[in-house]
Amino acid sequence: MSTYVLKGARILGAAASDVLVEDGVIVAIGPAGATSRAGAEVVDADGLVALPGLVDLHTHLREPGREDAETVETGTAAAALGGFTAVHAMANTDPVADTAGVVEQVWRLGREAGHCDVRPVGAVTVGLAGTQLAELGAMADSAARVRVFSDDGNCVSDAVMMRRALEYVKAFGGVVAQHAQEPRLTEGAQMNEGELSGVLGLQGWPAVAEEAIIARDVLLAAHVGSRLHVCHVSSAGSVDILRWAKSKGWAVTAEVTPHHLLLTDDLATTYDPVYKVNPPLRTADDVTALREALADGTIDAVATDHAPHSHEDKDCEWAAAAMGMLGLETALSVVQEAMVETGLLDWAGVADRMSTRPARIGSLEAHGTALEVGAVANIVLVDPSARRVVDPFALASRSRNTPFAGRTLPGVVVATFLRGRPTVLDGKLQ
Numbered sequence: 001m002s003t004y005v006l007k008g009a010r011i012l013g014a015a016a017s018d019v020l021v022e023d024g025v026i027v028a029i030g031p032a033g034a035t036s037r038a039g040a041e042v043v044d045a046d047g048l049v050a051l052p053g054l055v056d057l058h059t060h061l062r063e064p065g066r067e068d069a070e071t072v073e074t075g076t077a078a079a080a081l082g083g084f085t086a087v088h089a090m091a092n093t094d095p096v097a098d099t100a101g102v103v104e105q106v107w108r109l110g111r112e113a114g115h116c117d118v119r120p121v122g123a124v125t126v127g128l129a130g131t132q133l134a135e136l137g138a139m140a141d142s143a144a145r146v147r148v149f150s151d152d153g154n155c156v157s158d159a160v161m162m163r164r165a166l167e168y169v170k171a172f173g174g175v176v177a178q179h180a181q182e183p184r185l186t187e188g189a190q191m192n193e194g195e196l197s198g199v200l201g202l203q204g205w206p207a208v209a210e211e212a213i214i215a216r217d218v219l220l221a222a223h224v225g226s227r228l229h230v231c232h233v234s235s236a237g238s239v240d241i242l243r244w245a246k247s248k249g250w251a252v253t254a255e256v257t258p259h260h261l262l263l264t265d266d267l268a269t270t271y272d273p274v275y276k277v278n279p280p281l282r283t284a285d286d287v288t289a290l291r292e293a294l295a296d297g298t299i300d301a302v303a304t305d306h307a308p309h310s311h312e313d314k315d316c317e318w319a320a321a322a323m324g325m326l327g328l329e330t331a332l333s334v335v336q337e338a339m340v341e342t343g344l345l346d347w348a349g350v351a352d353r354m355s356t357r358p359a360r361i362g363s364l365e366a367h368g369t370a371l372e373v374g375a376v377a378n379i380v381l382v383d384p385s386a387r388r389v390v391d392p393f394a395l396a397s398r399s400r401n402t403p404f405a406g407r408t409l410p411g412v413v414v415a416t417f418l419r420g421r422p423t424v425l426d427g428k429l430q
């Protein structure tokens with residue numbers, strides 16, 4: 001295995017230093033310019049910020065079943081280019097990842113692709129149908145070692161089913177990740193419910209449909225003494241409930257997507273379905289509350305909800321279009337714009353919310369660890385001073401549905417190392 005010297009890397013934005021990586025491990029960190037090793041490959045990291053490899057709790061890789069939209073190969077390539085060293089692959093594939101066989105298939109495809117670690121998420125209920133608990137124990141015991149369970153795309157709306165799932169995962173330290181959406185309140189929903197949905201004549205998705213489920217589930221999690229994770233929190237009211245639940249000391253964690261940190265519901269006035277997503281883009285006040293909650297730790301993590309959709313499913317009229325947005329290749333840039341350049345988070349904070357905490361929530365060992373001597377070399381090098389215009393056709397994803405097309409975003413991922421091996425170097429997939 002090769003040896004690398006990352007010359008002049010600013011670990012978590014601190015002073016420049018040299019980082020020596022050998023056999024997949026950080027073996028030395030010294031003053032900038034002072035480290036050399038015979039035969040080592042030198043990576044010029046002058047001016048680059050070094051972060052622990054990013055970890056995504058919420059990625060739709062679409063394989064098996066919708067390989068026209070994404071595959072494990074293309075999705076994990078996108079992840080590596082975005083600075084991720086591990087992703088959690090959501091279960092709403094076809095067939096659904098509700099058995100040991102399917103989660104092992106996804107896990108194996110991830111290993112073969114080799115761009116980043118793939119940890120499959122197991123379905124909570126058989127076929128995501130919400131009526132029968134899936135084989136949670138068998139998935140946990142499988143080679144994929146599933147620890148996160150979610151019916152994402154669907155809400156586990158039956159309170160008894162949710163309670164059973166929370167009870168079941170306790171046995172192996174698992175967590176239930178809830179897509180909080182009260183189904184009856186959101187039938188036919190197209191965008192955030194508010195003045196604008198009335199003006200545009202689009203069926204509203206009221207924030208209370210999310211908040212009501214989160215309120216129920218934090219109470220259930222506390223009652224059962226189990227771990228709840230809330231997916232893609234989108235409203236200020238949800239933040240209030242989470243803050244209250246955390247003040248009680250309950251084992252509740254939550255994520256926010258990059259798009260909910262930057263975009264607002266007024267984009268629906270374009271009727272461009274690239275802005276159609278579930279939960280929907282909300283108001284500027286919601287965005288402010290989400291940013292503050294991520295800054296103060298009420299929201300633990302940024303998760304992409306990377307949701308590739310084929311041209312046929314996405315490029316049609318708003319009401320018929322699929323919900324979802326790409327996220328992996330722009331997540332770090334969006335967080336830099338929304339959180340770092342606004343002074344809400346420093347780079348240590350970004351590392352915590354995009355690597356350390358998501359790794360802990362997903363029970364991923366050897367990810368999200370501090371960049372210090374002896375640590376596994378999962379590292380991303382980002383140039384925070386670079387800017388780029390997002391070009392959907394230049395993305396590694398098989399789909400093109402990025403809401404940031406044509407937008408100039410700060411920060412460019414220069415290199416990603418997975419266990420000491422570059423998956424991305426000079427901004428290019430290796």
Ligand SMILES: [Zn+2]
Pocket residue numbers: 152153154179231232278279
């Ligand atoms: Zn979801």
